[in-house]
Structures are given as C-alpha cells and as structure tokens.
Amino acid sequence: METVRIYIMGKEYSVPAGLTVMKAMEYAGYKFIRGAGCRAGFCGACGTVYRKEDEYKLRFAVACQKLVEDGMYLVQLPFAPAPRASYDLEKIRPSDNVLLKFYPEIARCVACNTCTKSCPQEIQVMDYIQAALRGDIRRVAELSFDCIQCGLCSMRCPADIKHYHVAQLARRLYGKYLAPKAEHLAQRVAEIEQGKFNAELDRLTRMERKELTKLYEARQIEEGVGV
C-alpha cells in the first residue's frame, strides 16, 4: 500500500495515499464529534489549514475534500468565532449603507486580499467586501454565491472583518428585495392553493407500492438530464 507522511498538529503519521484529510485523520485515530458535517464539500464545517514542508505559504481547504499529500502539516479550524449581527430582514432595506451599518468593520479593509487567498472555494472574497463597502449588494451576492461559510477568511483577516456574514446578509437582501421575482413560481403556488393538484395527489397517495413503482419507472425524463 502506498503511504504518505502527514503531520497532524505536529505529530507524524503514515497514512494511505488517496485518503481525504478527514479520512486520514480518522485513520490516524481521531474521532470527529464536531467539525465534520456533510462530508461532501458543501457544509463548510471542516475548515483545514496546512503548509507543505517546502513551501512558505499557508494553504486552505475543507478536510472532507482535500486529499492528503506527502509532507503536509495540518490542523483543523472547525469553528470561526465570528458573531453574526442581529437583524430583522422584514425591517431592513437594501440601502447603500445597510451592510456597513451591521458590519462597520468592513471599512477597515486595506485591500490586502488575504481573505481571497484563504478561501477554499476560490471566491474573490476581497472583491465582494469592496463591493459591500460601496453598497453594491447585487455584486456581493453574485461574487459570494459559492460560499460555504467555513470562516477561514474571517480567521485570517487583519482587519477582523466577518466576511461570510456580510455576504450572507447581502444574499438575503438580494433575494428578498432585489432579485427579479419568479412569476412561474407564484403562478404554481396559486394553482396549488386553488386545489388544482389535489385529485392527482390523492390518487398517488392511495396507490399500491407496486403500481407506484411502475409509474415511477415509466415517468417522462427530460432529455439530457443525468440521473
């Protein structure tokens, strides 16, 4: 079995090559009771910081996705102490200064870009903080769309900005006030409320399992859509 040397919090372990950081730590005897979530790269619970023996730069990843590499010094940063501002989305408006009001520390950004370099999702984090500073909520929402809220940006920021909370507020404001409303969704909800699909639903709920399976297998599948 091919193995690689990794260092978990400074202690050397030999683990099988091809494991993710998370699996490798479990292989080495660690048990995750916190700092592990979906194990599929979406939840952002397993922020990982590492440095290679021959590199001067810190690198960042999520432990459930990153494969171990020989000579990797690593530690988990499963939680970022970054309190979220308290707001009532019904009572605030997408004004130029609303992000600044709830997160005034964004004005401390010196454009050092350390946040962007620490993002495992390769988001242009600094660019969205700069957009937040000038009140461009739509741009913040677009640039931060892939954020999984691991918090690594906020742990590295010399200005103590809580980037991912700023972005979440921007996306909420964008979704509620700025994004075009989906007309077909409103139409469908109205149809459901009028009971248009009640008969069909009743028929399905009363159906035998065998009959239901047959119906499922014979369903129409849109062309080009994978299973």
Place this chain on the structure above:
Amino acid sequence: MKVLYYPGCSLKTVAESFERSAKLAMAALGVELVELERWNCCGTVSALTTDDLMHQLAPIRNLIRVQEAGEERLVTLCAMCYNTLKRADLWVAQHPEELAKINAFLDEEPDYRGKVRVLHLLELLRDELGFATVKERVVRPLTGLRVIPYYGCLLLRPREVGLDSAENPRILEDLIVALGAEPVDTPYKTQCCGSYHTTTHKEIVAKRAHAILSSAREHGGEVLISSCPLCSFNLDNRQRLVRELYDGFAPVPVLYFTELLGLALGLDPQAWISEQHYVDPRPLLEEHQLLKR
C-alpha cells in the same frame, strides 16, 4: 477616444450625479469613460500615512488593474481618489525598496511596474482636449451665470500632486470661461471644507460652509462647483445645519463641474440631477433658461 477611469465609492453612492454627468458630458465630447475592472477602494486618507505599507496596498492594487487593462493612464473624477492614487504612485516611485516589499506581498498579482499616470478629468480636458476645443463644442453658452470655482484641498496639495498652482489656481476658472459663464473669485476657494469632521463635529463643517458660501454670495456668486463628493456633501447637504445656526443665510446650489459642462454641451440635466442635491439647483437653472433643450 476611450479613457480608462476610476470611479471610487462615492460616485457609486452619494455622488451619482457626478458620475452620470461626467460620462454623458465626455461622451458628447467624443470621449468614452471606461470603468476600470475589479477596482477597489482608493485607500482614502489611510493611504496618506507613509510609514504604513499595509495601507498602500489598496491604491497600488488599483494601479496594477490599470496595467492589466493594458493602459498607462487612469482618469479619476473624485478629488480624494485622484489625490490618493497619485500620491501612492509618486511615493512608490521615490521608494523602490518599499515598492519591492509591496510587490512581494501582492504575490498573487503581477508586479507594479510604476508606469501608470494618474490624471484628473480636469487635466484631460485642459491638456488633451484643450479648453479651446471644449469652447467650440459648447452649444448652450452659460452666459450670465456667475459660478464660484471651489478647489478645496485635494486637487492642489501637496504641490507635487496638485494639478495647478496651490496658491492661485486657474483651471476651474478657465473651464467656466470656456463654457461661457462668469467665474467669481473668492478668498475661500482653496480652503478646507471641514472634511471628515462632518461625521463627528458637524458644527465645524457648518461653520466652514457658512464662511465659504456667504463669501461666495457677497461676491455675487450664484452656484458653486466642486470636483469632490466630500466637499460637495459638506457645502451642500450641511446647508440644512447652516440655516439652523446662522440667521439670514441664503442657500447656494452646489454642482459638480461635470454638471456645468453637460449643461453647456446642451445635455438634458434631468439625465443626471438627483435628489442627492440638497439645495435644488433647478430654479436657478430655470432662471437662466438652461433647462430648456
């Protein structure tokens, strides 16, 4: 002609009429202002401290964006952005060892090579198009309009950054004359508006605005022009407080110089004038029959 330009935060929020009027007026002069991609904050006052490299990152990163766009000059509208970007550029030119350190820190970007020239739009008008050409393009001379040029601090100081004489500047006067209006000289034109005191000591700013605007009125001025969103806010919006504190104060409309330019070029000011003007300039423009197309 296409010119790369840097808007800055104020033009996207409190000074929308500045950006809109500049783009429209320059388009009428055959110049397309193209917004710099991925620009960040100019650095504002923080970047003026020379012992703090971290605060030079913002302006230098913007200049790297200019390099990326394949351009060698960047035009600014806001006087603060102009001052900050140009000072940072001059500073790294004089401090190559500090530039090397900044470049090493910005290792995700190409090195800044120090070849970008930062210009103010007024310089582009004066030195590249020429005020004589601007005058030829005027279709609605602002005859009889008495305009107070207001420079404030950031266009003129420090001397190596200033776009004109710090003691006796002419550039705004020359523009006003080219547009057919009459410049009104006042002793306050290069004095400070009170700047960021406006956030914590509003009454200091009201005192400055009262002195500047009252003097302008006494000299017969009807409208004041500026190139700085902060000066404009302090001289325009703070007039509310000036009226509360000083009896008998007569309000003075405040415009960006680009708005005056647009008017003279025959553009419809409804395309840029916003509710962001505290003193509504429209009655005065109506009086001078400048609102009609």
